[in-house]
Amino acid sequence: MKVDGKSYRTVWLKPDAQHIVQVIDQTQLPHRFEVKDLLSVGDVRTAISSMTVRGAGLIGASAAYGMYLAALEAPSAGFRESLMQAGQTLKATRPTASNLAWAVDRMLVAICTGASAEERRTLAKSEAIAIADEDVEHCRRIGIHGKGVIAALAEKTPGKVIQILTHCNAGWLAFVDIGSATAPIYAAHDAGIAVHVWVDETRPRNQGASLTAWELSQHGVPHTLIADNAGGHLMQHGLVDLVITGADRVTRCGDVANKIGTYLKALAAHDNHVPMFVALPSSTFDFSMRDGVRSIPIEERDAGEVRYVSGQTAQGTIESVRICPPGTVARNWGFDVTPARLVTKLICERGVCDASEPGILSLFPERRLLGRDDG
Numbered sequence: 001m002k003v004d005g006k007s008y009r010t011v012w013l014k015p016d017a018q019h020i021v022q023v024i025d026q027t028q029l030p031h032r033f034e035v036k037d038l039l040s041v042g043d044v045r046t047a048i049s050s051m052t053v054r055g056a057g058l059i060g061a062s063a064a065y066g067m068y069l070a071a072l073e074a075p076s077a078g079f080r081e082s083l084m085q086a087g088q089t090l091k092a093t094r095p096t097a098s099n100l101a102w103a104v105d106r107m108l109v110a111i112c113t114g115a116s117a118e119e120r121r122t123l124a125k126s127e128a129i130a131i132a133d134e135d136v137e138h139c140r141r142i143g144i145h146g147k148g149v150i151a152a153l154a155e156k157t158p159g160k161v162i163q164i165l166t167h168c169n170a171g172w173l174a175f176v177d178i179g180s181a182t183a184p185i186y187a188a189h190d191a192g193i194a195v196h197v198w199v200d201e202t203r204p205r206n207q208g209a210s211l212t213a214w215e216l217s218q219h220g221v222p223h224t225l226i227a228d229n230a231g232g233h234l235m236q237h238g239l240v241d242l243v244i245t246g247a248d249r250v251t252r253c254g255d256v257a258n259k260i261g262t263y264l265k266a267l268a269a270h271d272n273h274v275p276m277f278v279a280l281p282s283s284t285f286d287f288s289m290r291d292g293v294r295s296i297p298i299e300e301r302d303a304g305e306v307r308y309v310s311g312q313t314a315q316g317t318i319e320s321v322r323i324c325p326p327g328t329v330a331r332n333w334g335f336d337v338t339p340a341r342l343v344t345k346l347i348c349e350r351g352v353c354d355a356s357e358p359g360i361l362s363l364f365p366e367r368r369l370l371g372r373d374d375g
């Protein structure tokens with residue numbers, strides 16, 4: 001993906017100092033584009049919990065690089081225990097997205113095949129890079145499959161601009177590159193299909209306004225920012241052809257945890273016969289869970305994110321202002337769960353499937369026998 005014409009990923013190893021992880025500081029966007037150095041697994045932990053890096057795919061890839069830094073830091077004696085401890089603390093930073101624990105566990109398995117501490121450090125580096133590369137490749141393939149969905153709609157209505165609504169940021173900023181929900185949009189736009197995106201602002205942190213609007217503008221995709229509550233109205237008036245969101249965790253039966261407010265968009269889409277697509281790489285599935293509402297852990301964040309909003313003043317400074325009386329009590333759930341029955345299709349790197357256990361297993365047959373039946 002390009003920022004002002006220059007290619008970037010969201011996380012990478014510093015070219016001339018491979019013991020340093022570099023990330024785009026997403027807390028500064030869209031006002032400032034800054035790259036931050038992460039020097040230790042502790043820095044990576046802080047970057048994830050402070051939302052310097054965020055989004056399911058990116059926190060997974062960042063955690064993988066964090067495990068590489070943990071391997072560099074670990075003493076040769078007690079190496080394994082030190083890595084296990086680092087993995088636990090990384091996993092504890094954010095509970096909802098599957099990708100974080102998935103990446104840490106994959107790193108631990110890869111690292112532990114090494115015979116010496118030195119070999120383990122080499123394996124840690126190559127596995128972190130492999131996870132990041134795979135994330136990009138999976139998003140690219142999601143784009144190809146999702147473009148087919150948009151192209152089919154465009155063929156039915158020649159000359160019409162396809163109107164897509166998205167929530168939060170499941171774009172390239174939420175992954176290593178390309179994104180999940182945005183991948184079909186970028187692929188369709190690049191293929192010359194006329195698309196326009198309704199961007200939900202996504203309170204309380206406004207990832208739609210600050211991140212999705214920014215990256216769509218970097219790519220030249222026509223879009224319009226709307227208040228979170230506008231989507232239902234637009235759907236009632238025929239102004240949305242399809243909804244595409246990302247996901248933070250999807251159960252083996254197709255229940256989708258995504259940014260808070262996704263469920264309300266899915267209800268409005270269902271009521272108005274607007275198809276609701278969810279795009280995700282396989283690392284976002286949790287094949288051990290069935291009932292998402294009952295089982296998926298929902299992160300509750302600092303209430304200050306509800307009570308305050310931050311933005312740029314006319315003077316160019318970034319400030320945070322309170323929007324409620326000083327003593328108002330607030331609660332801040334980060335995600336909600338959309339039941340599978342409200343999801344039209346899932347778009348994965350292996351293809352498009354029903355949001356149901358048979359649908360998902362048709363793409364992932366190797367998972368048929370692996371589920372813990374908690375439903």
Ligand code: MRU
Nearest residue numbers: 054055056168169170246247259
């Ligand atoms: O809290 P965030 O910003 O890390 O939330 C993640 C999201 O942006 C969304 O829920 C997104 O749709 C899924 S991440 C691919």
